[in-house]
Amino acid sequence: MRRYRFIVARDHEQLYEHLVRSLADLDEIEIILDRRVEPRRRGGGTPRPERRVQTKVDEGLRVYGWAFAKIERP
Numbered sequence: 001m002r003r004y005r006f007i008v009a010r011d012h013e014q015l016y017e018h019l020v021r022s023l024a025d026l027d028e029i030e031i032i033l034d035r036r037v038e039p040r041r042r043g044g045g046t047p048r049p050e051r052r053v054q055t056k057v058d059e060g061l062r063v064y065g066w067a068f069a070k071i072e073r074p
Helices: 013-022 056-063
Strands: 003-010 028-035 064-069
Touching: 003 013, 003 056, 013 028, 056 064
Parallel strands: 003 028
Antiparallel strands: 003 064
């Protein structure tokens, strides 16, 4: 069975709650609230460049407040 993940940005809790209620009967869709937080700056030094490459999920969260991704399982 194909599986999908609906990721909702932290500041869109109402959307998250709506999706959980609306899609509760669909076992192939997992709905999660994005748990990531921006890294804290330490000291007054120059910030390091971000290592993580921006993905479509990151872009979707930033632009729309949500992203939809297929879960790849071997």
